[in-house]
Amino acid sequence: MMQGLLWLLVLFMAVLAVGIGIAAWYVRGRYFSASRVHDLLEGFFGSPPSSMPVVTREYSPMDLPTLHRALEALYGQDRDGSRTIGFKADAFSSPRLKDLAAANSWCTTGPVEYEQINVGEKDCLNCVSNGILLGDGNEGKAALMVSKGKIYEEKVFLDVAASTLAAASRVAERVHAAMSGANVYRHKVLSLQMSRMGCGVGGVTLHDLPVITRDQLILPAATLDAIDTNVVQFLKKLELLRQMNRPIKRGLLFHGKPGTGKTLVARHLANACVGVTVFFLTADNLGTLTATCTMARMLEPAIVVIEDVDLIAKHREDNRYAPMLHALMNEMDGVSSAAAVIFILTTNRPDVLEEALAARPGRVDQAIEFPLPDDTCRRRLFELYGTGLDLAIQDWDAIIRRSQGASPAFIQEVMRKAALEVAIASDAGSPSRTVTDAEVLTAMRAMLVGNDRLTRQILGFEEPPRPTS
Numbered sequence: 001m002m003q004g005l006l007w008l009l010v011l012f013m014a015v016l017a018v019g020i021g022i023a024a025w026y027v028r029g030r031y032f033s034a035s036r037v038h039d040l041l042e043g044f045f046g047s048p049p050s051s052m053p054v055v056t057r058e059y060s061p062m063d064l065p066t067l068h069r070a071l072e073a074l075y076g077q078d079r080d081g082s083r084t085i086g087f088k089a090d091a092f093s094s095p096r097l098k099d100l101a102a103a104n105s106w107c108t109t110g111p112v113e114y115e116q117i118n119v120g121e122k123d124c125l126n127c128v129s130n131g132i133l134l135g136d137g138n139e140g141k142a143a144l145m146v147s148k149g150k151i152y153e154e155k156v157f158l159d160v161a162a163s164t165l166a167a168a169s170r171v172a173e174r175v176h177a178a179m180s181g182a183n184v185y186r187h188k189v190l191s192l193q194m195s196r197m198g199c200g201v202g203g204v205t206l207h208d209l210p211v212i213t214r215d216q217l218i219l220p221a222a223t224l225d226a227i228d229t230n231v232v233q234f235l236k237k238l239e240l241l242r243q244m245n246r247p248i249k250r251g252l253l254f255h256g257k258p259g260t261g262k263t264l265v266a267r268h269l270a271n272a273c274v275g276v277t278v279f280f281l282t283a284d285n286l287g288t289l290t291a292t293c294t295m296a297r298m299l300e301p302a303i304v305v306i307e308d309v310d311l312i313a314k315h316r317e318d319n320r321y322a323p324m325l326h327a328l329m330n331e332m333d334g335v336s337s338a339a340a341v342i343f344i345l346t347t348n349r350p351d352v353l354e355e356a357l358a359a360r361p362g363r364v365d366q367a368i369e370f371p372l373p374d375d376t377c378r379r380r381l382f383e384l385y386g387t388g389l390d391l392a393i394q395d396w397d398a399i400i401r402r403s404q405g406a407s408p409a410f411i412q413e414v415m416r417k418a419a420l421e422v423a424i425a426s427d428a429g430s431p432s433r434t435v436t437d438a439e440v441l442t443a444m445r446a447m448l449v450g451n452d453r454l455t456r457q458i459l460g461f462e463e464p465p466r467p468t469s
Contacts, residue, residue, distance in 0.1 A: 037087050037100040037107050037132070044134050045141055045163070049101035053165040055172045056096070059156040060291075061148070062192065062204045063179070065117045067158065068127040070178035071144065075135040082135040084128060086112035089147075097132070097145040097159035115148075119184040120206040129156075137174075139167045144175070154195045154202055186299050189270045189278045192288035201291045207280065212268040218373060218380045218408060219261060226368050227265060231342060235273050235301055238340050250342040251332055251363050253309075255350040256370030259409025259460030262346040265370075266305045269344075277302040283311055286324060293331040293341075301340035309345040310352050332363045372407055372462055375400050381408050382440070385415040389422075390434040399437065402444055407460030410447070417443035 041049035059067060075082040088110040089095050100107045113130035133144040145159040158175065162168035188206055195202030217224060230252055234241075241248050254262040270278040277299040279292050286306075296302035312324040332343055345364070347353060373381060378400055383391065393399065403411065418439040426432045447455060 035109050036105065037085075037109060038103060038105050040085065040109060041101055041143060041161075044143065047163075048103065049143070049161060050103045052101065052161045052163065053168050054096070054098045054101070055160045055165070055168040057158045057160075057172055057176065059158065060201050061154055061156055061195075062185075062201055064115065064127050064129065064146075064148070064156050065119050065125050065184045066179045066182055067146065067156065067175070068125065069182035069184060070175050071128075071133055071146070073178055073182055074174060075133060075137060075144075082133065084112050084131045084133045086110045086131050089130060094147055094149050094157065096147075096157070097143065097161055100132075100145075101143075101161060118206060120188045120190075120208075125184070137171070139170050139174075142168065142171045144171070180298065183299060185295070186277055187275055189280070191280045191282070191285055192292050192295070193285055194287050201288050207270075209267050209270055211271050212264060214268070214272070216384065217261065217265060217268060218377050218384060219265075220371065220374070220377070223368060223370060226366070227269075230366055230368070231269055231303070231344075232272055234342070235276060235340070238301060242338070248338065248340045251365050252342065252344050253350070253353075253364045253367040254344060254346045254370060255367060256348070257372060257407055257460040257462060258348050258458060259407035260370035260372060261408050262370050263307060264408075266307070266344055266346065269303065270305075273303065275301070279304045281306045283308065286312060289324065289327055290331065296341050297339050301342075303342045303344060305344045305346070307346050308348070310347040310349045329363065372405060372460070373411075378403050378406060378411065381411045382415065385412045386435065388433070389415075389419055390432075392434050392436045393440065394437055399440055399444075402441065402448075405462040407462075410456070410459040410461045413459055414440065414443045414447065417446065 038049060045052065086109060087095070087100060088108050095107065099105060112128060114126045115129040116124040117127055119125045128146050129148045131146055133146070135142055135144065140163060143159075143161040145157075145161075147157050147159070149155040149157070158172065160168045160172045160175075162171055185204065185206075189209055190207060191205045192201050193203045193205055214224070230250065234248075234250065238248055254265065256262060266280075277296065279296055279302065281289060281292055281304065289306075292304060296304050306328070309328075312328065350367070379396060382393075382399065382403075403414070406414075415435075418435050421439050421442065422432055422435055447459075448461075
């Protein structure tokens with residue numbers, strides 16, 4: 001019995017020794033195979049970093065590429081001995097520079113973490129998302145740590161350590177000031193996106209919009225002139241208007257039936273207005289309204305397009321989005337008259353808009369109607385959307401009469417259906433591109449006859465008045 005217990009004790013001691021050896025091997029590999037961040041900082045500064053003041057600034061994740069560009073401009077890799085080091089961090093924590101600089105910190109150096117971000121250029125920008133830049137600039141030596149919050153903490157932190165609090169503050173201020181000139185989103189077309197947690201901004205979507213020329217805008221001359229005067233020419237004459245002490249904040253309301261070209265014109269302006277930053281707000285990212293307007297003021301001249309504004313700007317007594325309506329009115333009021341920001345609101349239902357938004361001077365300066373196309377415009381629309389086809393129309397008058405009340409979107413769908421009918425009937429060996437009166441009238445008949453009233457409503461078709469007996 002005693003002998004058995006003795007053997008068990010020996011076995012236990014052997015297992016314990018092996019466990020201690022494995023633990024020692026792990027600790028040595030984890031903490032002693034690489035340099036401690038504390039030791040590296042001490043070697044850089046020439047004094048213990050644990051007593052140095054640290055200044056912290058918080059940024060949104062969308063600011064990471066701009067912060068990266070600002071640090072490159074101020075310090076630049078390998079400039080005056082500047083270099084970036086990495087550190088090992090747990091997956092569920094966001095270490096601060098003051099923690100890594102503490103004398104009892106065992107955090108070791110590791111690879112620098114980068115995040116590839118699309119900034120609308122040929123290649124994505126590799127931005128440091130977790131790393132420490134060691135630089136020697138105008139304020140002396142400084143350690144600048146960039147780190148991203150983990151999982152629930154959607155923030156970017158910039159920690160600056162220097163010999164004195166004043167020096168660290170000046171470095172942080174210089175970086176922040178450099179971000180204004182280095183903003184990667186200036187003169188781009190973009191939308192801010194909600195964060196994964198549903199609060200705040202989580203990222204930026206850049207839009208590579210197709211070029212839409214003025215010739216593709218089939219609208220009455222008066223409408224086109226109003227758009228050109230209030231947006232394109234207005235932006236070209238900003239400096240002169242400033243010299244005249246004229247307000248350069250504008251609010252425009254584009255209204256008309258669905259499919260009449262409001263969104264198309266907004267996209268045309270995004271390309272036509274050179275040197276302007278354009279923001280698009282739609283139903284899925286209206287929660288970023290305040291952040292979008294703040295960014296627009298920072299990147300002026302800017303255009304903020306809010307599509308289907310009636311979703312949030314209905315009469316207050318029947319509006320569950322009243323807080324968002326108030327936010328919109330506050331933003332339009334809060335933009336200084338000296339800020340070159342143009343708000344373009346689009347709606348299919350101007351009659352339901354809150355009067356405090358649509359009828360108050362200073363918020364909406366001009367309403368521009370997008371009417372249904374007249375006979376001449378409808379003929380041009382059929383020809384425009386027939387591009388790529390061989391149009392063999394014999395009786396244009398009949399088609400123009402039949403299409404009375406049609407919107408541009410409706411005519412576009414008619415021509416798509418006509419082309420599809422030709423494609424289905426064509427021989428695979430020798431496909432035809434010829435569209436005749438028959439295909440166009442058949443396509444129109446399919447959309448106008450029957451109970452498909454919803455399609456006509458969606459595409460903006462207005463039923464012509466029936467003659468009274």
